Amino acid sequence: MTASETTVPNEEGGAGDEFLVEARGIVKRFGAFTANDHVDLGIRPGEIHALLGENGAGKSTLVKMIYGSLQPTEGRFFWKGEAVSISDPNTARRLGIGMVFQHFSLFEALTVAENIALALPGAFDMKALSTRITDLSRDYGLPLEPRAVVADLSVGERQRIEIVRCLIQEPKLLIMDEPTAVLTPQEADQLFLTLERLASEGCAVLYISHRLEEVKRLCHAATILRHGKVVARVDPRAETAASLARLMVGADVHAIRPKHARIGGPPRLFLDKLDLPASGPFSVALEGISLELRAGEILGIAGVAGNGQSEFFDAISGERPVERNSAVVIDGTACGSLGVTERRRLGAAFVPEERLGHGAVPAFPLSENVVLTRHAAYEDSGRNLIGFLDFARARSTAARVSEAYDVRKGKPDPEARSLSGGNLQKFVVGRELDRKPLLLLVNQPTWGVDAGAAALIRQALIDLAADGSAVLMISQDLDEIFEIADRIAVLSRGHLSPAYDAHVMTLEKIGLLMGGAHGGSDRVDEARQLREADGHAL
Amino acid sequence: MSTDSALLAVLLTIVTASTPLLLAALGELVTERAGVLNLGVEGMMVMGAVAGFAVALTTGSPYLGIVASALAGAALAVPFGFLTLNLVANQVATGLALTLLGLGLSGLIGESFVGQPGVRLAKIHIPGLSDLPFVGPLLFGQDVLVYLALALAVFVSWGVFRTRAGLVLRAVGDNHASAHALGYSVIRVRWLAVLFGGALSGLGGGYLSLAYTPQWIENMTAGRGWIALALVVFSSWLPGRLVIGAYLFGAVTILGFFVQGLGVGVPSQLLSSLPYLVTIAALVAISRKRGGGGDAPACLGRSFVPDR
Incomplete structure (x- = not known):
């Protein structure tokens, strides 16, 4: 165990008022489920701060509370040392908090300029705004055509809209949720340059990513969440990707065994x-x-x-x-x-990209989803000799897949939509692999x-x-x-x-x-x- | 000269046949731009028709009748808004129920008015201009609602595409979750759009009982609400195209009557079904051209539930 793994509140002195934004003792409960359990987080001006954790560790919940889309059950936020209540996204934006969402919050039928105008208060002058967008986006190396309709743009360009939409409001804190998941390496490099420039101008960045290498490269500090609790605060530059992964998962991520197959x-x-x-x-x-x-x-x-x-x-x-x-x-x-x-x-077997709605029918239990891809061709399909569905068999197949691929679920045969993303993906992949x-x-x-x-x-x-x-x-x-x-x-x-x-x-x-x-x-x-x-x- | 006056008569009736369609469809266009599909247009129109007729008859003022018809349409939109927006009921089912409710309720209210002569909305007269041959009565001698409908089309077009309110309206219809995330009140925007749609549908109905045929007949909207709904799709949610579409459908309706009057050997049932056939043809043509969904607001008909 290294020193960095111990939970130390406010490592560098603990003077709370030097933080731009600080969360103290944040608790968020959804019914019986505690998504955030007494989370403390502090971000300084000009700091690129990584928020790390597995799916379901509570990162999104925490970030949504900072952005005002959710309200904490307990705990307080402090902005420049003063207690604030961030009741809605408008309040957050007024404070100077901007957010780039993981699933873009853009309007496909509207133009770039209209999308940005929606996030801006004040006078409604599309012409002046378009000029500002062109200038600002060129200045930060994120070129955008204000009159383009979003539906025609690539994912990378859409992300630029989100970023420019934040930048145009001159934020003091920029929250980025998995920004590089959709970018080419070159686009990601450009994004890092933009973020580093923002940080050098004094803007704080809260950076959520699964990609530990880029966190190591980009971020000055990292807070790691596990099961809704802060388990560590580290300097990612002093860590390795493996040590960060260990902190996130709480155990060693088992290394992939290379295969030795004759092709x-x-x-x-x-x-x-x-x-x-x-x-x-x-x-x-x-x-x-x-x-x-x-x-x-x-x-x-x-x-x-x-x-x-x-x-x-x-x-x-x-x-x-x-x-x-x-x-x-x-x-x-x-x-x-x-x-x-x-x-x-x-x-042949196929696993599509969209697991809910394409790979699995959301409202069907897992057993019925087993039948859907296997009814015509395979044993254990859940179809008996004369063509009627054999649900007992489908359920046992679903159970076998769940067992073999560690699908964690609340009840024996839940609806597909009740599974978390990772567990449903394990099920959808496992269902096909089970057929060999x-x-x-x-x-x-x-x-x-x-x-x-x-x-x-x-x-x-x-x-x-x-x-x-x-x-x-x-x-x-x-x-x-x-x-x-x-x-x-x-x-x-x-x-x-x-x-x-x-x-x-x-x-x-x-x-x-x-x-x-x-x-x-x-x-x-x-x-x-x-x-x-x-x-x-x- | 007599062909001229016959043509004028046809054109004048086309205008009066088109105006109720234009009014109702404009209202529905705004409602659908916000992402709400209100299939109760027919019901709101017929309520507007009976309320407009009743108020005009009792007060003697067709203008009060106009106001009453708009209020009645908006009033019938209130239960729709409450059910679909606040209680998240299915919009299609609620809209259909609204049509049935409107037809039944208007029949009940209007029972005593059946057969009574109504108050006709006067055509305006501008000395000089209205007296011009041919173009005078056509362009400068219509009733106020004809001009109001066209002015509203310009207003809606400007409002939807040139103002912040219109931008928010389109945003809510395109992606309600994102609009909510940006801090806009999806429910409030939709409520306003539903009420506006109701008022304009009511106005369209009022036009029928105050100007088109100034009397009250049960079910006097006769399916015009459905044509208005189809017109919104036909116009691909653009007010400019809606004006063209409404007048085109008005023309088809009137030409049906006119051809019938000439004694052409076509069954009258076929002629009176012409607007509906054209509706279907237009819908097919448009959906083929754009390969499916067209420009429909992406959230059209989808209920919105804000997260906790």
Whole structure:
């Protein structure tokens, strides 16, 4: 146990009035559940302060109280040493608190300028505001077009709107909830520069992230929550990612066991110049996607959200069949024009990105959700010989999955929506893995999942590949891709780059491919440069 | 000259047939922009019709009748607002119930007025202008509600797209959770939109019993509330297009009568169903063109419950 692990209130002297904002003894209860249990937190001006903790540790609850969206059951907030009651977000904004939400709070049908105007009090002058937005966003390296409609913008651009919306109010405290989850490495770097500049100008930043490396790099102080309680206050620069993870989880996060599988044999998945037209104004068309995935292999598909990931998923899963049957070949059978159920019968399994509503029906119990993906093709599907549903069997399958993948739930067969994100994700992934599929396609396997659950899911994917299956993993988390993928390809504006060996890929190369020019000779040149640089293109 | 006067007569009736549709649809447009789907337009219109008729008859003033019709429409919107906004009842079911309530209640209130001659809302007369041949009566000789409806269309268009209040209205309809997170009172904005919608629906109904056919007949709205609802979709929630749509539908209705009058060998049932067929065709065409949802406010019809 290091000194940093002990709980020391106000490490540096304890003079409460030097804090910009301070929480003292904050308790928040939802019914019988205590989300925050006597939490103390102090942030100084110009400090980038990390708030760390697993899912459900109470970070969001605490932050919502600082921003006035929730009220504490007990305890007080102090602003520049004076007790304040932050009764609503307007009060918070008047004090000088700005917040960038994890799930963006933007209005898709409105323009950038209108979105920002909604958060601003005072005169309503769209023209003057647009000029201010253009100037300020350029000044901070976050360029924005005020007249653009949000629905047409990328996730990175949307985040810029949120940040500029805060900056335009000249905040003294900026709260950022998982800001880099949706950014390319280059965009994240730009964000760090912006935050460092803000801090140097005296603005405090409360930074919530699961990514410990970036916390180490960026933050001056860290408060760690576990089960609603503050368990440590540390200087993250003096810690390692592993020691921070240990503080968050309360035990060692078990390291991923590398797999030792021979990659080879017939291709489990073969894509031959797959094209898929865009399905609507906000959809991306897939063009000429070719890919070969063999038994024992994990292929990671990197890319920034909105570059065709969901279309790619739909084309392979059969949610949107393609015209040319031979464009998709699963385990030797051409199935481009077949639907999801037929493809499942070929031995494929699919885990979509959105676990609630797409991967599972929110109002159905887990057992019925088991039936939904397994009714047509597999044993233990919950369907008996003459086609009636056998719920006892479905329940036992659900129980087996829950047991094997550590799905924590309140009652034996709860509704899907009552599970926390991480537990539902473990269930949805486990339900498919339980079938021992020959091919598993998974989109964002650990999005919004805490470190413990993420490690379990990644290990399960590795074990599946080690048993001779092929895994195709779409992910925006590059650490995750590097951790488990054998080969890496990048999806960018509907084009898939060649797949490179993971050990010759670097963040810089992925970043280049993510933002890479397309269609023309630029792309070819770039690909050639990459190939020449490493001599390892596959 | 006689073809001219026949054409004038047709155009004048088109204006009077279009105005109630425009008024009711404008109100519903504002309501839906806030994310509330009120299917009770028909009920609120018919309440406006009976209240306007009754007040105009007892006081002798059609203008008091106009005020009464707007108040009656808004009054019937109150239970809808309370049920759907405060008690989070289903908007579709509540709206349908509201239509039935309005039809029944208006029949009860209006029982004694059936067959009585009403008070007609006078057409304005501007010396000189109104006397111009052809354009005079058409442009400068209508009743006040015709001009009020058009002025309201301009006002709503300006209000929705050029003011902060309109921005907040659109924001609440687009993403109520975010609007709440920013500190706007979703429920209050929606209440105001529902009341405004009710008042304008009532006004549209009042126009029927005060200007279109100055008398009270049970169920005299005859499905116009439903056409108004379709018009809002037809207009893709834009007031400018709504004006065009309302006049187009008014024209289709009147042309149906007119063709019938000419003795063309088309069954009258087919002609009188023309506006409804056009409604369906327009809805299909629009939803095809934009591949589904169109520009509908994203939160349309969705109940909002603020978190703790």
